[in-house]
Amino acid sequence: MKNTLKLPFILSLIVFLFNGFNNIYGQSDCLNIQINASFKDKPLMLNDTVYAFKNNHKIRFETLKFYLSSVTLIERALPVWKEEESFHLIDFEERDSNALCLEIPDGLTFDAIQFNLGIDSLTNVSGALGGDLDPTKGMYWTWQNGYINFKLEGTSNLCNNPKNEFQFHLGGYTAPWSNVQQIKLNVANTSAFNISFNLLQFVNELDLENLNHIMSPSDSAVDYAKLAAKCFSIK
């Protein structure tokens, strides 16, 4: 009688200890991926730097923030690992937010990484959420519901308004303006790689003379989100 009780106890102790070790060592296993933004192959500078682009027009950036979510590792077109609760606010004002630390098992092999630019529709209707999804992060619309997936703000002489401003708040989670974009990038060296957002490529495609504000879900918001999705690459 006593023995039958003891065995499960010892077993559970072993399982417990094993799990404990796993957790301690698991952290060093975290696959660290930096998310960078570049302008003309240099790290993006916000606020004070005025860049030249499109034949000597000028552009300056104040805010670049976006959500990466549902991070998945892929091998031969099949998902081999999915991050749980996978929501990351990437904010180029707050440097340290721009690293993902994926706690993958030892020896996992993969050849591509897949993620969403933005927040899926289910999460959009799930009420108040915390962490990177807390509405105090400034990435939630107030007059109409939904997350802002991608936010770019700044000034350019091309913008025909009193302060020469542009503001792109891209989001929307219902048809026909579902805004979230899935991105898949092939990875050659899986032990060390970074993800880079090429902002120059993005702004070169913009029509700042005619469209310098997007503040709600729309066709243009979807077009711009698609554009943004193309500007990610592995570095």
Next chain:
Amino acid sequence: MIKYFLVVICLVFTQLIEQNNSYNTPKNWPAPFYNFKKNKLSKEKILLGRVLFYDPILSKDSTISCNSCHSPFSAFTHVDHAVSHGIHDSIGTRNAPALMNLAWHKSFMWDGAINNLDMQSLAPISHPAEMGSNINDVVMKLNRSKLYKKLYHNAFNDSIATGEHTLKAIAQFMLTIVSCNSRYDKVMNNENKFTPQEENGYQIFKKNCSSCHTEPLFTNGEFANNGLASDALLNDKGRARITQKKEDAYKFKVPTLRNIEFSYPYMHDGRFKKLNEVLNHYTNGIKKSETLDAKLQNGIVLTSNEKVDVIAFLLTLSDKQFLFDKKFAYPKEVIHLQ
């Protein structure tokens, strides 16, 4: 073995927790729409939400609270104000809806702009013409208050106010605002009887009105154009503002008629002060348009006696117990402690 044992214990535990937090659905009502699993009710969270609801700390200059526009004595609407200083791009154009039975709503605002009760508070807090603050400032102010440190700690086991916890607490208080003790409810539960006039009004109502104002909530939760002539100046397109679809133009969320006696003025822009004006609208005032609801194409035919009977019935939807319920009142026991 041990695994099963743990699983069983776990089940028993969650069962206990579920029971403690169970939401009282009135007899014969449908299941609520709100997902309580994501925001489990507790006494402490509801209290925090009630204090926040009544606290002008949510507004920029600390003068306006939720109850400035949603007062309990008028079924949580803005008494006698046709248009409360409205929200977002509908500044000054919309009437504050009565708040009750919100757990059964699928969307919020006259046009359904808000998809989840949790997120409702962001709109008034952020609007310059309303509370003119933003959730970051609100959270910062709350984190400077000793009283709130205690209330947040009691509610969430974390004395730091976050956006998530603030919104969830206010939602919890609003979820408790349930009206289900009107004469009508008592009649339905066989505890009371309609007068012959009320009974006649009820029959007429069932025939003409309940397709949209569906029992027991007295709304079907859908959007409809009930034939109000649109105000040329405001040109509030209602639901179409959200969906951008032509077929949604001038459709508004069907409001509940519970406590209708107290929630005047009526309609999204508060254009009618009295119930007989509303009935005259349905009999003589329907304006034809492309999106006018099919059921109202020919107006509703009622004699003046029948109108009086319908109004007599509508008055049975008043719930005095609800209007004066101490559970919803200004939390003097807490604010007093400050």
